[in-house]
Amino acid sequence: MGLHFGELAKIRGLITYKLSPHEQRAYAGAISNGIPNIFRRFRESVFIVAPPLILGYLVYEAVERDHHRRSRKNPADFENDQ
Secondary structure, eight states: OOOOGGGSSOOTTOOOOOOOTTTOOTTTTIIIIIHHHHHHHHHHHHHHHHHHHHHHHHHHHHHHHHHHHHHSOOGGGGTTOO
16 A cells, blocks of 8 residues: 555644654753752652651561560570470
């Protein structure tokens, strides 16, 4: 039929623009805009994400410490064993 996949139907009133893949700059501004943007996003979200993570870690450590303490044998129970 001679039609390519993107040209199977004609839609009236739709304007499309194409840019050659060789003319695109995929990493344009990645260093000058991307790196400062990473630090900005980190500053904005660290106070939202960090407190629940810290609280969860502290609870986990306390529970693990208490479990370890409770699972140990009491040496006083075995003083009269032979």
